[in-house]
Amino acid sequence: MGIFGPYKCAYCGRTFHGFNWRIKNGRDICGDCKDILNKEMPYEKWHKMGITQIRAYFKEKERLEAQKECSLCGRPFGAADLYKFVLKDGAQICYSCGESVRIVRPVFCTEEYDSLKEKYSFASDDPLKEMTLDDVKAAQLEADTERRSRMDKFGPCKGAFIVDDVIRVPGEKDREVHRIWGRCVLGSASANSLAKVVRREKPYFIQIDRVEPLEYNKKAQVLSEGHGGALVASDDVSFIYSGDVLYFE
Amino acid sequence: MAVKRMDTGACPICGRALSRFTTHVTLKDDTKICRDCENKLRVKYPLSYYIRSRGTKRYRKDPLQELTLMEFLAELEGVKEYVEDLREKYGFNAVYQVEDITMEPNGWFDPPLIFAKGRVVYGFFDIGDKVRVVRRGVGVDAEIKGINRQFGEEQDIIDWEHRGEPGYPCDSIVFSQKDLIVAPGDIIVK
Ligand SMILES: [Zn+2]
Ligand SMILES: [Zn+2]
Ligand SMILES: [Zn+2]
Numbered sequence: 001m002g003i004f005g006p007y008k009c010a011y012c013g014r015t016f017h018g019f020n021w022r023i024k025n026g027r028d029i030c031g032d033c034k035d036i037l038n039k040e041m042p043y044e045k046w047h048k049m050g051i052t053q054i055r056a057y058f059k060e061k062e063r064l065e066a067q068k069e070c071s072l073c074g075r076p077f078g079a080a081d082l083y084k085f086v087l088k089d090g091a092q093i094c095y096s097c098g099e100s101v102r103i104v105r106p107v108f109c110t111e112e113y114d115s116l117k118e119k120y121s122f123a124s125d126d127p128l129k130e131m132t133l134d135d136v137k138a139a140q141l142e143a144d145t146e147r148r149s150r151m152d153k154f155g156p157c158k159g160a161f162i163v164d165d166v167i168r169v170p171g172e173k174d175r176e177v178h179r180i181w182g183r184c185v186l187g188s189a190s191a192n193s194l195a196k197v198v199r200r201e202k203p204y205f206i207q208i209d210r211v212e213p214l215e216y217n218k219k220a221q222v223l224s225e226g227h228g229g230a231l232v233a234s235d236d237v238s239f240i241y242s243g244d245v246l247y248f249e
Numbered sequence: 250m251a252v253k254r255m256d257t258g259a260c261p262i263c264g265r266a267l268s269r270f271t272t273h274v275t276l277k278d279d280t281k282i283c284r285d286c287e288n289k290l291r292v293k294y295p296l297s298y299y300i301r302s303r304g305t306k307r308y309r310k311d312p313l314q315e316l317t318l319m320e321f322l323a324e325l326e327g328v329k330e331y332v333e334d335l336r337e338k339y340g341f342n343a344v345y346q347v348e349d350i351t352m353e354p355n356g357w358f359d360p361p362l363i364f365a366k367g368r369v370v371y372g373f374f375d376i377g378d379k380v381r382v383v384r385r386g387v388g389v390d391a392e393i394k395g396i397n398r399q400f401g402e403e404q405d406i407i408d409w410e411h412r413g414e415p416g417y418p419c420d421s422i423v424f425s426q427k428d429l430i431v432a433p434g435d436i437i438v439k
Contacts, residue, residue, distance in 0.1 A: 108259070110266035164285040167412065168375035176377075183263075200333055228265075238342035238372060238439040241332055241415065243289040243325075 009033055010051040024050040063090075070094035071133055083217075089132040098128055101139040102226025103146050103186070105131070107215040109228065124215055147225075150186045159187035159248035161195070161223070161231065166240050169232070178237045179212070179230035180246070184223040187248065189231060191221035195246040199239065206235040206246075261318060262286045262325075278317040287313065290324055291416030292371050293331050298418060307399075335371045341438035343372020345380075345413060345422060349433055355425050362394075364421035365431050372439060374413030374422065382424075384435045391437075395423035 005017035009030035020028040023046065029037065037046045037054070040061075046054065064086065069076045071091040077084055085098035108125040131139065154160040161184050169177040189195070191211045196203050210232035211221050223229045231246070240246075258267050260283035273284040294312040301308065316324065335344070349366040374380070376396055381388035397420045398410045413419050422437060431437075 106264060108264075108266055165288065165414075166373045168377065170376075199336070239336075241292070241372065242285075243328060 011036075011054060021047065023047055023054070027051055060090075064092060067092050070097055072097040072136060085126075085128045087128065087132055087136065088130055091133040093133070093136065097136070097140075099224060099226075101128075101136060101143045102224065103150075104143045104226075105139055106183075106226040106228075109215060147186065154186055154245065154247070157187065157247045157249055159189045159223075159225075160185050161189045161246040161248070163240055163242055163244040163246060165242060166237055172234075175234050176236070177232060177234045179232055180237060180240060181228075181230050182246075183228040184225055187225060189223040189246070189248050193248055195231065195233075195248060197240060197244050197246055204239065206233050206237060206240070208233055260286055262322070274311065274313050276316055276318055276321060277314060280318040282318075282321070286321075286325075288414065288416075290321065290328055291414070292335075293324065293328055293416070295368060295416040296418065297368075332371055339370070339436070339438070341372075341436075343374060343439040344370040345374060345419070345437040346370050347431060347433055347435045347437060350431055351421075360425050360427045360429070363424040363426075363429065363431050365424070365435075365437065366419065366421055367437075368418045369413040369415050370436075371415045373415070374437075374439070376411060378439060380437050380439050382429065382431050382435055383438055384432065388438070389429065391424050391426055391429055391431075393422055393437075394425050395421070397421045397423070 005020070006015045007017070007020045007028040007030070008015050010023060010027040011029055011033040014030060016030045019031055021031075021034045021043075023029055027050075037043075040046070040057070049057070064084075067077075070084075070093050071087075072093045073096075075094055077092075077094060083095050083098070085093050085095070087093065105127040108127065110123050110125065111120045112123040113120050128136070150160070161180075161182050163180055163182045165181040167179050167181065169179055189208070189211065191208055193208055194205045195208050196205050198204075208231045211223050211229060212218065212232060213220050213223055213227055213229040215227055215229070223231070258281070259265065260267055261280055262282055263286055265283045265285060267281055267283055273282070274287045275281050290313065294316075296312075297310045298307045299310055300306065313321070336342070345365075345367055346369075347365045347367045351364045351366070353362045353364070355362045374393065374396060376393055378393045380391055380393060382391050383389075396411045396413050398413070398417060399420055400408055400410055413422065424431060
């Protein structure tokens with residue numbers, strides 16, 4: 001950053017004095033264009049990009065914004081779409097089309113090691129990013145078959161959740177609060193509802209107060225098909241074990 | 250780039266990533282399975298540690314390593330019934346078998362610390378849990394003050410886990426409570 005000039009902004013083309021921001025190949029960006037870029041990505045990223053790359057980025061953004069309906073179901077994108085998924089071939093599909101294949105293409109949760117901070121942190125890979133529109137169409141058929149077989153297995157329910165672990169939430173002095181970790185394997189599991197577990201044909205119910213999705217959309221109070229996370233309960237959960245199925249009705 | 254993505258593959262059973270925390274068991278046929286899958290069967294195939302003669306290093310004795318993936322999957326089918334049988338046998342939601350006791354004074358005013366070494370038969374135990382210490386069918390209320398469980402094997406870095414999980418040995422479940430007596434052979438239940 002310098003304070004002299006004149007500089008010529010590589011992005012908007014105007015000549016300016018004052019502060020300048022460097023991008024690749026020693027070219028400069030003006031303050032207004034810097035603000036535009038900062039809205040899109042961190043400085044660390046854009047200052048290493050060349051002007052052609054920056055222009056290509058905005059062109060692609062414009063193309064994506066111009067698309068008003070889902071490439072798969074044709075439904076117009078709306079407020080209900082928490083995300084639009086951009087596929088490998090550039091096609092855009094709506095949230096519900098993307099989520100319809102989660103049962104067979106779950107988000108892959110892994111870790112990253114940061115050698116500067118010397119620590120591991122949570123990371124996730126979305127298989128949708130590696131799929132084309134045709135891949136998604138094929139996966140939808142696969143998902144339908146899988147869903148039907150799980151419906152046969154679990155019987156009629158709004159959702160089925162398989163328990164991995166039950167961990168007490170520390171710091172809750174007067175009551176016992178637990179996180180029941182696991183994955184929603186069919187339908188959805190939602191907060192403020194009853195979960196049923198069956199022990200030797202006898203049903204038991206626990207109240208689910210809160211839902212904590214693991215992968216994305218962490219504030220959602222519903223864990224949808226194929227997603228992992230925790231169900232938070234303040235009822236007695238000492239009779240819940242790894243491998244149990246919790247049913248939502 | 251300072252950040253390195255863990256690339257250890259996926260668990261063949263559930264598809265989850267085999268990360269540093271989750272890679273746990275290598276089965277007989279060299280299949281690696283994740284910790285979540287491992288723990289579903291651990292209750293029936295409990296882990297134990299042993300020390301070789303004249304040594305101090307701990308070695309892990311893991312019966313799951315004797316199973317192939319096919320055998321593991323077949324066992325997984327029946328484990329729910331196995332737990333139901335345990336529940337019927339003991340009549341509780343969670344059971345910890347006490348094997349050994351050590352005690353330590355705990356200052357002038359507090360009751361002594363009782364360290365109950367043993368293993369979790371089934372169910373989960375956490376610090377703060379209200380439990381009962383049962384001897385010959387008679388139970389006394391108690392509260393868990395601490396849980397200490399070493400994991401890691403012969404290597405020097407041994408980490409501590411402070412929860413009791415089914416099928417795992419525990420170095421201690423800790424109590425400090427007036428007039429409480431815990432003895433080998435007792436069970437701690439929820
Ligand atoms: Zn500009
Ligand atoms: Zn759609
Ligand atoms: Zn697994």
